[in-house]
Amino acid sequence: MDRTAKAVWKGNLKEGGGTIDTQSGALKATPYSFKTRFEDESGRxxxxxxELIAAAHAGCYAMQLSHFLAENGTPAAKLEASAAVKLTPGTGITESNITLVGDVPGIDAAKFQELAAKAKAECPVSRALGAIKISLDAKLA
Known part of the structure; x- marks a missing residue:
């Protein structure tokens, strides 16, 4: 399975800009620039x-955990995962910090933590991000 995205950039780093398109159409001519990357904390x-790596990590993690929970016989009613990716200028991407709130009927806290940690280690995006620190803060609702 292959997934594709296309980026078009025009100009230099600081004054230039570009667009990103994804195969699915979820992103279509979505703008990005130096400002959107380094200056506009609002993301608007x-x-x-x-941001795209964070979205991929949160989505992949939630899917992986939902699989492990179902295998355990305790499917989730809801998993709300977010990821915060840290970019350190001059160094690069150094961390992805996952926060999760899970509504999982019938599971005890210890088993939930075990499966949450397993999903962090085994989701394909976590594996792809193996060169950086990945943290997890998982809680039951």
Whole structure:
């Protein structure tokens, strides 16, 4: 299975800009620039690579955990996962910090933590991000 995305960039780093398109159409001519990456903390002026990695990590993690919970006989009613990717200028992406709140009827806290940690280690995006620190803060609702 292959998934594709296309980025078009025009101009230099600071004054230039570009767009990102994804195969699914979820992103279509979505703007990105130096400002969207390094200056606009609100995220309202466009996307950036770190935001896209965070979205991929949160989504992959939630799917992986939902699989492990179902295998355990305790399917989740709801999993709310977020990921915060840290970019350190001059160093690069150094961390992805996952926060999870799970509504999982019938599971005890210890088993939930075990499966949450297993999903962190085994989700494909976590594996792809193996060169950086990945943390997890998982709680039952």
């Amino acid at each position: 002026s466009g996307t950036n690579p770190e």
